[in-house]
Amino acid sequence: MKKLTLIALAAILAGCNNDPEQTNDVDTIYTNATIYTVDNEFSTATAMAVKDGKIYAIGNEELDSLSANEKVDLKGQFVYPGLIDAHCHFYRLGQQTRRVDLTGTKSYQEVLNRIAEFHDRTGVDFIIGRGWDQNDWENKEFPNNYEISLIYPDIPVALTRIDGHAMIVNDAALKLAGIDENTVVEGGDIEKKDGKLTGILVDNPMDMVTAVYPEETREDQINALLAAQKENFKYGITTVDDAGLDRNVIELIDSLQQAGDLKMKVYAMISNTPENLDHYLDEKGIVKTDRLNVRSVKFYGDGALGSRGAAMREPYSDRDNHYGALLSSPETFKETAERIARSDYQMNTHAIGDSANTVVLKTYRELLNDMPDRRWRVEHAQIVTPEDFEYFDSDRILPSVQPTHATSDMYWAEDRIGEERMQGAYAFKKLMEQSGMVALGTDYPVEQVNPFLTFYASTARKDTSGFPEDGFMADQALSREETLKGMTIWAAYSNFEEDEKGSLEKGKAADFMILDKDLITMPIDEVPNLKVKATYINGEQVYQPTSS
Structure with a gap:
């Protein structure tokens, strides 16, 4: 009996110790690390406590008094806020995993070879691809579709240039899209030589082909989003700004996030279509959850420099009497901007050429002059006339740039736009000094997903072979601290999210990545080869390499 009484007493005491009211202070404490908080002082810490997906405390000795469910010794590794890609195409990256990849091709013949391999493997009845760049070929002129039409007389083929602003299609695709020698589309070009179509479409005419693409299934869309998420987590990216999404994809993202399948945080820029504007500006308003933020409109001002579609004030230096093109008239742009200004939405406009930047910046300034804290963004701000830099500020008009465009x-x-116009091109330092900040992104899949290439291009202004030795327009390089801010807290600010993410401070989301090297002090030429050791979103580990 005495023995049974003791057992019963022990059971009672054990039950008391398991009282749900008596819980530990926090979920996890991370110790023995160098933590770059990216707070206002750019301070570092050695320990961090996380509770319910948020940072509970950060510092050093003061964490000793806390109890935790788990303590993790990081063994001298380095912790940074989760990276925010301020301009990318997250969904398009996922789509690319199911299409023929033409990036890195060194000739048109290599493009044809990859198409053949892809079609032999998949047997699809509409070949879609992306990634070719004639500037990387010995013959730098746009190709002709003669060979593709000969090889695939009945199967439509549509191959988008790396920048997304030009496309080569075969005759079957032209016929399906209803494009012939008499077709005229404003805001782009349907190239002809000797009166015959070459298969090259630049900017707006491309929409006629994409409109006849095979319809994606819901399963296709889900697989695309999950594939893109997996690729981003490998690089410590915890928030993506997707520059142009339609309502159906946004709603699918929200559904997958709510179900817990899509953990990536998404800042969605809605594509500028009448249907999207009517729904989000007039009916829905801003959509904000813990992982999704829908509050901006993506507008295309012009095309790309690589395809000579960027709108320039003076002719291109390497093509007589060619100016590129605005994709919409200045009047249409202003009407759309006025509509967005009447809403709570932000406007984010793609502008590459100096003419496009002038139109965008002057319109922004006119509309926002008496509207504080609108944070409208100029995406790329690639070639800016010297007198137009003064339009940027941290309150109304922000620059959003992608450093690897400079090194690509x-x-x-300079051959394309001449020495004089280069003075206002890829001028990241000048943009940062004028506005007080600059949001940094990759623009993948135009460039690679790897954000450490972004960091390297921003600071070293070189390609991965170390060229040029002194850096490309080195006076426009950002410091390492500025670059990290551009990929974290400044990007968060550009999304109206600086109070919830972008730095590791008490009360903010526990979004962070772990590296085994110090991004701020390591040899700069080693940065492109960095590997992430772990990625966390809301305190949950979402990535760990399979082998160290």
């Missing part, structure tokens, strides 16, 4: 274009950019 540096081999031919």
